[in-house]
Amino acid sequence: MKSETALLGPGGITFLGIYILSLILIGWFGKKARKENSLSDFYLAGRGMGLLVLFLTLYATQYSGNTLVGFAGRAYREGYQALVLVTLLSAAVGAFIVYAPRLYRLSKKHKFITPADYVHFRFKNNKLTLFASSLCLMALANYILTNLKAIGYIVVSVTGGVVPFAYGVIALSLVMVIYETMGGMRSVAWTDSLQGIILMIGVITIFITIQIEYGGFEFIYNVIQESNPTKFIPPTFTQKLSWLSTLCLGFFGISIYPHAVQRIYSANNEKTLKRSIQIMAFMPIVTTLFMVVVGLTALALFPGLDRQASEGATLLVLKDLSQRGAIGTGMMVLFLSATIAAIMSTVDSALLSMSSIITKDFYTRLRPSKSQAELTRIGKMISWAIMAFSVYLAIVLPQTIWRLLEIKLELLIQVSPAIFLGLYFKKITSKSILWGMTFGTLFAVSTMVANKLGVDIPAKPFGVHAGVWGLIINLAIVFILEKINQSNNEEVI
Amino acid sequence: MNSIKILIVSWVALFLTVPWWFNNISNKWLNLPDWGLYAMVAAIIYSLLLAIIIQKFWEISDNEE
DSSP, rough: OTTOOOOHHHHHHHHHHHHHHHHHHHHHHHHHHHOOOOHHHHHHGGOOOHHHHHHHHHHHSSOHIIIIHHHHHHHHHGGGGGGHHHHHHHHHHHHHHHHHHHHHHHHHTTOOOOOHHHHHHHHHHHHHHHHHHHHHHHHHHHHHHHHHHHHHHHHHHEEEEEESSSHHHHHHHHHHHHHHHHHHHHHHHHHHHHHHHHHHHHHHHHHHHHHHHTTTHHHHHHHHHHGGGGGGGGGHHHHHHHHHHHHHHOOOHHHHHHHHHHHHHHSSSSHHHHHHHHTTHHHHHHHHHHHHHHHHHHHSSSSTTHHHHHTHHHHHHHHHHHHHTSSOOHHHHHHHHHHHHHHHHHHHHHHHHHHHHIIIIIHHHHHHHHHHHHHHHHHHHHHHHHHHHHHHHHHHHOOOHHHHHSSHHHHHHHGHHHHHHHHHHHTOOHHHHHHHHHHHHHHHHHHHHHTTOOOOOSSSGGGGHHHHHHHHHHHHHHHHHHHHHHHHHHOOO | OOOOHHHHHHHHHHHHHHHHOOOOOOETTTTEEHHHHEEEHHHHHHHHHHHHHHHHHHHHHTOOO
């Protein structure tokens, strides 16, 4: 029985259900391929990922449901200024080039599992390591929660409300945690590979269909010129600063997401890593740019939507294409599968990363004598606990609290000096990095929270994100303390 | 090119992807406002630049320790 508002009929929903359940089968194959019962095997697939799997898991992880749904919504609201999102994700690849080669070599040599393993190796300061781990955990928790919420809304849209929000979140979370705990990173990477392929085909197909059916940029330009001519006005100076600040978040924030760093550790050799990142450089063009075009098409087709309605821009275009007979059920299933795949591949990776951080950075410090097998078992239990708690929060948290949780890159970006400066400046000390991180985080969090609580403080003072101001403060403190340290040392000499 | 130089080149290129030079009402170029076309082409060039840097300099940054 198909509900009036359901995006798919029983056949489409059944196909989608089979696809989702097939992920458990892939997870089982991941378990069978296990080589040893160790943290390295479970969290990094034994550091043996080949080119295709590494590229696809990097791709599927970096492009979340937000890319398919949120980016189109932002393009709807901001018009051509949303083109910054294309460079945002390229900037993350730019950062990989700077830190990945050296970090990869160190991770092979010193058997790192988490990003904080590097921080601890480099600075040998427990407070700094735990602080960096905590910031990573907070960013990942935010990532999981927002994506779980998105998945619930998609299930409601797909089934027209026949499957309620809470049931959708619980069912898909259960699938994710089952295949994740079966084979760890191997299962996650293999499911990511399937999800990455579906995601890429889905995005490219919808882009081509839009070009054929509506006329692409020419149609968009002509219609928006009539209905929304303000969208053609070039960005103001403050908006340009905001553009640059967004690129800063991509370079220093997105690039050091713990699950991205762990994929760098997982490459079977440096050549594989190099090629994967090289291909990743082009993915913003064939993914983000295409979704921006979808959002602009929605703006041309359905002007006047409010912020909440604009978040459904992609689905509106799909529905319109379906009504015109340009796409059939097959393509609708493909695109919805791509959206769900994008979300699941991000959540499973973030979940695995959180589990590894809690197990490796926190638990092993309390119980250093535990064997690798025991730690792996505890890691799996932690995954279940995190998922259960996240599902609970995704279902029950009121909207006001959600607004406070929308801080992730602003936090994560404060960890970047520990990695970038740590890798290239041998004399830099843990003390200056810790103080920089502390004050940068305090500034970013207090500004963001005050703004979200309604205090008259902008989230982007002078167009620059609070997190980027925090990073500037962070770096300034590191610089000043290093100078003081240097002059003290000279006096002693 | 060492990693510090790569960082500088990357940031100069990123800086140039922002449509700083466009302040007036835009003209139509290839069915896009001129500054929108600039941003899009700049994003594509930045991707190409990254691919070239990886191809040419990864090994060098690899052995610089």
